[in-house]
Amino acid sequence: MTNTVLRQQPELVELFQHTIMEKRLGHAYLFEGSRGTGKQEMARWIAQMLFCEDLQNNQPCQRCNHCHRIAAGEFPDVAEILPDGQSIKVGQVRELKSELSKSGMEGSRKVYLIHDAEKMTISASNSLLTFLEEPQSDTYLILMTTSKENILPTIRSRCQIVHFQTLNKQVLSETLIAKGVQPENAALLAAITNNQDEALELNQDETFHEAKKKVWRWFQLMMAQDPQAFLFVQMDLMEALKDKKDAQFYLDLLLLYYRDLLYTKYQNQQAVVNRKYMETYENLAVGIRHPEITRQMESILNGKKRLDANVQLQGVLENISLENTL
Ligand SMILES: [Zn+2]
Known part of the structure; x- marks a missing residue:
């Protein structure tokens, strides 16, 4: 024991x-x-x-x-x-x-x-x-x-x-790589789930890879303070989202990108999950203060709560776009 x-x-x-x-x-x-x-x-x-x-x-x-x-x-x-x-x-x-x-x-x-x-x-x-x-x-x-x-x-x-922390992320990530998952996806999957089988399933799922791309684009629009972020919800995100559960997943991914940015801001690059975006994070980190990053993350967490409370999905996502491009 x-x-x-x-x-x-x-x-x-x-x-x-x-x-x-x-x-x-x-x-x-x-x-x-x-x-x-x-x-x-x-x-x-x-x-x-x-x-x-x-x-x-x-x-x-x-x-x-x-x-x-x-x-x-x-x-x-x-x-x-x-x-x-x-x-x-x-x-x-x-x-x-x-x-x-x-x-x-x-x-x-x-x-x-x-x-x-x-x-x-x-x-x-x-x-x-x-x-x-x-x-x-x-x-x-x-x-x-x-x-x-x-x-x-x-x-x-x-x-x-x-x-009690769940299974060490590093261990899971290495196991996934050993099972043929690409390193850049392994770290992300390990950040999303603790369950190896679920991670392997997600990796085979085309919608997961689509979600990654879409959410990254959304993140970038918000970081650029681009008003397109608002339209992006209706034009690109909504068609990909079947239900509230999908939306929660998208918001979890979005939070991961913000978390990476926050780690970069704190010079803790070791903790960054999406290493391939390191350069983008470093550029972004120069132009944003960390209270602002935290504020935007709170807006997303708030959106997650509102989804749970059955607030209409598109409205929740649009609201996040608005609040985070102010
Ligand atoms: Zn004893």
Whole structure:
């Protein structure tokens, strides 16, 4: 397990090694990240760090009885809560709390792992809240979720939030190249999706390559403050967009071009995804201040929200053109 989590999240492993060594481990964490990013492995690794009988170089040994039982989810002082059916119910949280009060009296260390924390019912969340407000000294709670937005703000604000990065983009990009994707497309695809199969599918999809070209043209018109940007929506973009989902995809691509420009502006060329446009970015970066780049990106993000709220598609895109050519 150590190896898995080390490979998946080396920076977080290091971070928690220091935190635990310096006895600064917090009482409540919210681990947020997509599936497969190592949240559960990390949570159990932390539990092992606290209970291992024979730490090796500041790592759990993975050989002692405690390490084995924690890895198997069978260690009595590390309780794991999983959804009971569709939700985590208030009874499950109450049970946890009653155990907590007992353990508090005995003064023993306890770790609680709550999987799929977004599935807590409102009453379960409220019940947990009273614990978070008065944590016991030797208890540690780790909530795990794929999206922190789905956790009640009152819970969220009492946890230290740890974000788990998805699969390393560089690794995915290299894998795609090894599978025959052109390097310039590989980086872009890896920036768009974390899923290798989806990336390969997109690469075969003619509409993806068309989208790239159209959005790049749109970006350039806006950068040139060209009023044509407004007409471009109706004349060129609309015919290519089947629905709102397509439009969101176009806006994601557009944001990538802006992000590249921002990285160029900050002299972080290593982070630029569309390297073949490097020269254009560098020329553009001279003529624009970064607050302006950020403002235009906000306008696009705002457009994405309006699409979600079912505002009419063409109007949303035209509005972005207008706001970004002012
Ligand atoms: Zn051990």
